[in-house]
Amino acid sequence: MTLEWQNACKTFTDKKAVDNLSLEVSEGELLVLIGPSGCGKTTSLKMINRLVQPDSGAVFVNGRDVSEVPATELRRHIGYVIQQVGLFPHMSVADNVAAVPRLLKWEKDRIDDRVKELLNLVGLPADEFADAWPSRLSGGEAQRVGVARALAADPPILLMDEPFGAVDPLTREVLQREFLRIQSTLGKTVVFVTHDLDEAIRLGDRIAVMNEGRLAAVAAPGELLLNADPFIRDFTGEDRALRRLARLSVGAAIGEATPITAAGFSGGGESGAPAGSVRTDATLKEALSMMLEAGETSLEAVSPAGRRIGKLTMEDLLESAAGTEAS
Amino acid sequence: MRERFDVVPLAALFLGAASFLMPFAALKENRVVDGLLLNGFQLAGPLYGTVAVLTAFGVLTGVFLMKNGSRRRLLYAAAGVVCFWLTAALLVRAGMMLTGGAAPRVSPAIGFWGLPAASYVLIDHSKKGRWRMWILLVVMLLPAALLLAGGRGEAISVFREWSARKGRFFDELIVHIRLFGMAVISAAVLGIPLGILASRDKRIGEPVTAFVDAVQTIPSMALFGLLMAPLAALSRTFPLLRAMGIRGIGAAPALIALTLYALLPIVRNTVAGLASVPLSAIDAGLGLGMSQRQLFYRVEWPMALPHVLTGLRTASVQAVGNTAVAALIGAGGLGIMIFQGLGQAAPDLILLGVIPLILIAVAVDRSWGFMIRRWVSPGLDMKGLSA
Amino acid sequence: MKRLIGPVLGLASMAVLFIPGILDPVLRFLFPGAGEWVFPRASLLSLAAMHLLISLTAGATAAVIGITLGIAATRPAGRAFLPLIRDASSLAQTLPPAAVLALAIPFLGFGFEPVLLALVLYSVLPVLNNTLTGLETLPEPVLEAARGMGMSRLQVLMRVELPLALPVIGTGIRTSVVINVGTATIGALAGAGGLGSPIVAGLIRDNPAWVFQGAMASALLALMLNALLKAAEKRLQPANMREV
Ligand SMILES: Nc1ncnc2c1ncn2[C@@H]1O[C@H](COP(=O)(O)OP(=O)(O)O)[C@@H](O)[C@H]1O
Ligand SMILES: [Mg+2]
Numbered sequence: 001m002t003l004e005w006q007n008a009c010k011t012f013t014d015k016k017a018v019d020n021l022s023l024e025v026s027e028g029e030l031l032v033l034i035g036p037s038g039c040g041k042t043t044s045l046k047m048i049n050r051l052v053q054p055d056s057g058a059v060f061v062n063g064r065d066v067s068e069v070p071a072t073e074l075r076r077h078i079g080y081v082i083q084q085v086g087l088f089p090h091m092s093v094a095d096n097v098a099a100v101p102r103l104l105k106w107e108k109d110r111i112d113d114r115v116k117e118l119l120n121l122v123g124l125p126a127d128e129f130a131d132a133w134p135s136r137l138s139g140g141e142a143q144r145v146g147v148a149r150a151l152a153a154d155p156p157i158l159l160m161d162e163p164f165g166a167v168d169p170l171t172r173e174v175l176q177r178e179f180l181r182i183q184s185t186l187g188k189t190v191v192f193v194t195h196d197l198d199e200a201i202r203l204g205d206r207i208a209v210m211n212e213g214r215l216a217a218v219a220a221p222g223e224l225l226l227n228a229d230p231f232i233r234d235f236t237g238e239d240r241a242l243r244r245l246a247r248l249s250v251g252a253a254i255g256e257a258t259p260i261t262a263a264g265f266s267g268g269g270e271s272g273a274p275a276g277s278v279r280t281d282a283t284l285k286e287a288l289s290m291m292l293e294a295g296e297t298s299l300e301a302v303s304p305a306g307r308r309i310g311k312l313t314m315e316d317l318l319e320s321a322a323g324t325e326a327s
Numbered sequence: 328m329r330e331r332f333d334v335v336p337l338a339a340l341f342l343g344a345a346s347f348l349m350p351f352a353a354l355k356e357n358r359v360v361d362g363l364l365l366n367g368f369q370l371a372g373p374l375y376g377t378v379a380v381l382t383a384f385g386v387l388t389g390v391f392l393m394k395n396g397s398r399r400r401l402l403y404a405a406a407g408v409v410c411f412w413l414t415a416a417l418l419v420r421a422g423m424m425l426t427g428g429a430a431p432r433v434s435p436a437i438g439f440w441g442l443p444a445a446s447y448v449l450i451d452h453s454k455k456g457r458w459r460m461w462i463l464l465v466v467m468l469l470p471a472a473l474l475l476a477g478g479r480g481e482a483i484s485v486f487r488e489w490s491a492r493k494g495r496f497f498d499e500l501i502v503h504i505r506l507f508g509m510a511v512i513s514a515a516v517l518g519i520p521l522g523i524l525a526s527r528d529k530r531i532g533e534p535v536t537a538f539v540d541a542v543q544t545i546p547s548m549a550l551f552g553l554l555m556a557p558l559a560a561l562s563r564t565f566p567l568l569r570a571m572g573i574r575g576i577g578a579a580p581a582l583i584a585l586t587l588y589a590l591l592p593i594v595r596n597t598v599a600g601l602a603s604v605p606l607s608a609i610d611a612g613l614g615l616g617m618s619q620r621q622l623f624y625r626v627e628w629p630m631a632l633p634h635v636l637t638g639l640r641t642a643s644v645q646a647v648g649n650t651a652v653a654a655l656i657g658a659g660g661l662g663i664m665i666f667q668g669l670g671q672a673a674p675d676l677i678l679l680g681v682i683p684l685i686l687i688a689v690a691v692d693r694s695w696g697f698m699i700r701r702w703v704s705p706g707l708d709m710k711g712l713s714a
Numbered sequence: 715m716k717r718l719i720g721p722v723l724g725l726a727s728m729a730v731l732f733i734p735g736i737l738d739p740v741l742r743f744l745f746p747g748a749g750e751w752v753f754p755r756a757s758l759l760s761l762a763a764m765h766l767l768i769s770l771t772a773g774a775t776a777a778v779i780g781i782t783l784g785i786a787a788t789r790p791a792g793r794a795f796l797p798l799i800r801d802a803s804s805l806a807q808t809l810p811p812a813a814v815l816a817l818a819i820p821f822l823g824f825g826f827e828p829v830l831l832a833l834v835l836y837s838v839l840p841v842l843n844n845t846l847t848g849l850e851t852l853p854e855p856v857l858e859a860a861r862g863m864g865m866s867r868l869q870v871l872m873r874v875e876l877p878l879a880l881p882v883i884g885t886g887i888r889t890s891v892v893i894n895v896g897t898a899t900i901g902a903l904a905g906a907g908g909l910g911s912p913i914v915a916g917l918i919r920d921n922p923a924w925v926f927q928g929a930m931a932s933a934l935l936a937l938m939l940n941a942l943l944k945a946a947e948k949r950l951q952p953a954n955m956r957e958v
Contacts, residue, residue, distance in 0.1 A: 049614055075616030086611025090629045090704035099625075100615050133706035149615070159614075335794050437821055451801050544892065544936035546899035549913050549929030555922055648810020652900070655917045665816045669903060674820030681813040692808045 001156040001189045002027055003048060007057035010043050017043040019213035020057070030183060030190040032204035034197065036235075040213040041193040045159050048191065049075045061157065076100055079150030079188070083162040085142045087134040093119070093145050094130040100153040118148040123178055140171040147179070151186070158190045164199065176202055197236060201225070201243055209235060222247055241321045242285055250287050250301050251280035253316045254309065277302045280309055284320055287312055333395065335452045336386050336403055343410055343445035347371070347379065349438030352421040355484075357430045358673050364436055370417045370424070382409045386449070400453040407449030408467045414442040415471035415480075422482030432484040434675060484675035485682065488664075496664070500683060503660035506578065507650040510585030511643045518590045518642075519635065522597025532598065539591040547588055547649045551656045554580035581658030585649055589642035596638025600631030633703045640695035647688040651680070724938050731931050732759045741923045748923040753912040762931055765908035768826065768901055769894035769935075772833035776894075777887045780838045784845025784883075785871070799842070807839040811897050819904055829901040836897060837890035844886025848879030880950050888943040895936040899928070909935070 003025040010018040018040040025031045033041045046052035047059045050071045059066045066074055087096050094115045101111045116126040122144040134142060143163060150158060164172045176199060183190065194200050200207050201221040208218040209232060217224060217232050225236055225244045236243070277300035278287045291299060291314065298313040347367030355362030371379060386406050393399040418433060425431040450463060480486055489496060525532035545553070558580050562569045604627050612626045654662025664680030667673075703709065730736050734752050741751040752758075786792040787799045811832045818828035852875060860874040876883075902910025909932040916924030 051610070051613060072616045072618050072621075075614060077616075080611070080614035082607060082610060082614070084605070084607035084610075086605075086607035086614075088608055088611070088626055088630075089706045089708070090632075091706065103616055103621065133704075135706055135708060333794065335798055338795075338798075447802075448798060451798055454797075541933075541937075544896060544940070545929055545933045546896040546910070546913070548899050548910065548917070549925060549932065552913055552917050552922065552925030553929050555917075555920075555925070644808050645810075648812055651810060651812050655914070662812070665812065666903075669816060669819065677816045677820065681817050684813045685809055688808045688810060688813075689805070 001062050002060075003031075003157065003189060003191065004060040004063075005044065005047065005057065006060065008044070008047055008054040008059060009056045010040075010047070010052060010054050016213045018047070018054070021210075021213075021215055022057075023208055023215060023218060025189055025191060027189055028187045030192060030203060030205045032200040032207045033191060033193045033210060034195060034200045034207055035210035035216070037195060039210045041195075041210055042161055044210070045161055045191055045193055048157070048159055049078045049080060072103075076103055076153060077155045077157070079152075079155040079158040081143075081146045081150045081158070081160040081163040083165045085146040085166075087137075087142055087145055087149075089134050091134075092130065093124070093132045093134065093137070094126075096134065096145055097148045097152050099149060104153055106153075114152060115148075118151055119145075121151075121182060122148045124148070139167045140175060143167060143175060144178075147182075151182075156189060158188045160190065161193045162195065163192075165194070165196070172199070179203070198243070201247060211235075242288075244321055245284035245288060245317065248284045248320050249280060250278050250282050250284060250312055251309070253284055253287075253320045254280075254301055254312055276300055277308075278312060279304055284317055288317055291317075333390050333399075336390050336406075336449060339407075339410075339445040339448040339452070340383060340386055342441045342448060343379075343383070344441070346414075346417075346438045346441030346445075349441070350436040351417055351438040353434045353436050354421060354425055355432050355434055358432070358484075358487075358675060362434065365421065365424075366438060367417060367442075370420050371413075372420065375413060375416055375420070378409065379413060382406050382413075403449045403453035404463055407446045407453065408463065410442045410446035410449065411467045412470055414439070414446070415474055417442075418483050419474055419479045422480065425482055430487060431482060432487045432675065433482050434484040435678075485678045488673075488675045488679040496679065499660055499663050502658075503650055503662075503684075504687065506581060506653060506658060506660055507585065507643070507646040510582055510646050510650070511589055511639070513582070513586045514589035514593055514642055514646075515639060517586070518593030518638075519597050521590070522594045522635075523601065525594065526598045526601040535594060536598070539594050542587050543591045547584065548652050548655065550584040550588065551580055551653060551658075554584050555656060558583075577656070578658050580656055581650070581653035585646055585653065588649055589646050592638040592641040592645070593635070594638075596634045596641075597631065600634025600638075601627055603634060604630045629704060630707065633699065633707055633709055636695065636699045636702065640692065640699070643691045643695060644688055647684065647691055651684055720941060724934065724941075727930070727934050731927065731934065732757075732762070734758075737927065741927065744926065745923040748921050750921060751923050753915070753924050753927060755915070756907070756911065758909075758912070758927055758931055761907060761909050761911055761928075762935060764906075765895070765898055765901075765910075765932060765935060768829055768906060768908055769833065769891065769898040772830050772837060772894045772898070773887065773891040775830065775834045776837040776890050777841050779834065780841025780886065780890070781845050781883060783838075784842050784849060788846065788849045789867075796846075800846070803839045803842050806835050809835065811836040812900055812903075815900055815904055824905040826901075826906050828904050829898065829906040832900070833894050833897055837893050840889040840893070841883070841886040844882045844889075845879065848882030849875055851882075852878055881947060884943070884947040884950050888940060888947065891943060892936050892940050895932060895939060899932055 005021045005023045008018055008021045009016070021040075021044055023031075033044060035041055043052050047054050048061070048066065050066055050069075053067070061069075061074070061078075087093075088099070091099070097115045097118055098111045101114060106114075115130065119126040119129055124141060124144055129137075129141070129145075134145070137145065143166075146163065147160075150160075164175045167175065180203065192200075192203060194203075201224075204221055206218060206220055207224050209216045209224070211231055216235075217227055217229060219227060222244060224232065225240045225247075227233070227236075233240075276294065276296065278290055280301050281304050287299060291297065298311055301309045301312045303309055349366055350364035351367045351370055353362035353364050367379070368376060385402060389399045389402045389406075393402070418435070418439075421433040425433065446467075450460075450467075454460070474480060475483075475486070481490070521535055525535045542550070608626055608630065609622065612622045617625065650658075650660050651662035651665055654660050654666055661680045661684050665677055665684075668676030668678075668680060699709075730740055734757070737758070738752050741748070745751070753761075783799055783803075787796040814835050815828055815832040818831045822828040822831065856874060856878070857870065860870045865873065898908055899910035899913055901908045902914040909928045911928070912924040913928035916922060916926075916928065
């Protein structure tokens, strides 16, 4: 499923919330919408499932103008996750997840199976959580239920509005990693709103930066961090070079393409590698940190299996930080 | 921190002691004379006196020697039941002490209320589990009921009054229940949709709330009176209405006034309940693809329900009491006995009206509590709503 | 302009009700068949004064009892009584005031006292409930900060807890006073006078004009007290908590 905003505008009583937004999202892509608070991210997102009607311009889902699709029909096939989660407190966790399948009048057995499958998918054992009440859940658990509820009817599109904004940083990182895992198997078309740059870089295939209702830039994370536009420079911060290094693997820097492993998110660098060496699946940010720590300008690069691959030098790092996207 | 004594049962002890130290009952030769006042110890005799002292020791043991736990709570509950039995026993013994007169009787005096109050405190304090409360209630009431049904209580003043007008009593009881029941049902049928409408549309909401607020400031007694004149005029003008039994006095103005009165808590709570639904739940519901109707039935209504039911509860309990006042405009009900009793300075007759009134009020209150627990999703927070 | 409508209407209604020279023709017009119009036994003004006295005394008593109980039940030493106090006061609210009044008359005789008892029993709950709510829902960090800067328990209560809970408690007092003004009409049944007198007399003698003046006067009293107390509540609120 593809998505597209075409010159979409929305004004709330003399405040321009979204100003002439044009943007496309391709099938299976995870697009992150980012920008300062109040820049129109939520409004843009809600145009897709028609919770907001654009004043002018249009939004297309799979080439079809959404204003021609009945709103309820449209929404039942678009997953929707919000920051406040919005779980229904009077329904059990299972009933919350079953909300959309019930609207779609699925059979009971099918709903039960689906609820179990989804709860397990989001890491909440169904036996333990199906009958729980939302008020008893922790923030992270509630948000997992929110994701499960959005995925219930297997919608091809997922809209997520700061879904992990209200949980603590550690939980947020766990949720992000799990979400990436789920997304890698489901391959939904996702629009993900956040104001957290690290989250955007970690999750996004592309990042669209908004400012005061306008689209300021849209690019892959690595390119965005090289963008010279003053607003983008400012927005991506003083340490954007470090952020860039955090996206690249040691292997890539020495010409041996290696994906960053899931563990690489949280310091896989130390694991198993002998002193003075770094694993190829660690990030360059971690490698830099190890160099500074050891007072060295070069490290041995070893494969996850421990085989020596080559040498990672400070020059490699400088080149990668300045250079073009390698991954 | 130093462990504190469980002080609440000590309060019960004081209340119970009041029954024994203050006048418990008056022995009278007839309805109006001042009788001979006797306190609990004078009435108890050796057997019941011993029971009372043992109960007090039991409570003290629980407070000072036992660890907090189910055993101790059981002890308190047992002591509470015994206190209640003692109340009945003392009344019956007072009846046996009557010597003569035209219509000899036992009237409760100020100290009478000590033991039931102690019983309430102890049982309330031992509270655990719903079904246990029911068992407790049966254990508590059964011996007293058997005693009274066996004729041992006929000297108790209220029963004297009751046996003098059994038929009338039940008629008025039924009139009372019917009147308040119909008023609450009409108020619910009117008030809930009004509340929903009021929360949908400000233009309806503001005048509706202003109206029900204004009605509430008019004293219930006055509202009855105010409706008499217009209804009498209507009934004079339209013979059809008169044929339907609508007149200036009687059930029609009472029903209208009671309904108007019950509207406020219902409308207000319906509005408050719907307003309490968080925006995020509505956003989520719409986002998942619910229609307005589905959103209302699946999300908004169930979440407003605790408020709405609490409104119905308040309205019903108030209506029970207000219906008593309706007797003043000839609507009948238990108020008849209360006002007759006040007029004849006959406290026993007042009690005959008041006791069932209070029992109905408490029963109605508890029934709503039961239904609220049944109907409201346990996932919802009932805090902030009166218990 | 809009702010003046309430007071002006109130004053106008007061003039109509309490100046017999105006009230008489109004009643004659509204109830042509009544036979007698202005309640003859006492002036409406003196009845209203009595009414106010009863309901304010009851309101003040209920406020003192409710606040004291509420504070006591939220102190460490009194916490054991909290469930009992909650249960008992909601039971008291269940008892119809007319029933309590009728019950109290045999003990306390006719007059002021049984009415006071009935009103107080009935109106303690709003004050107590609001006091408990106000004191129980204070943000824990605020209390912690107060204790942390070395305030004694009494100082925490007087300088932090009560001032913060005051708006909620004030609302409870207002509710209870307004309830009292309406309920105090039953005082007439116990011979305590007040605005219930013309109502009861009118009901017995089938004179709607008497009922009307009693009803209107007590409704007016309730509305005005409500407005006054609402204004007072606004003043009670610390400046930074006013209408955010
Ligand atoms: N329903 C609304 N009514 C009025 N103004 C709104 C409404 N929704 C959003 N706005 C305004 O539009 C702007 C953009 O809002 P939003 O899209 O929620 O921003 P973001 O999600 O990026 O923080 C904000 O200034 C906000 O105050
Ligand atoms: Mg937003």
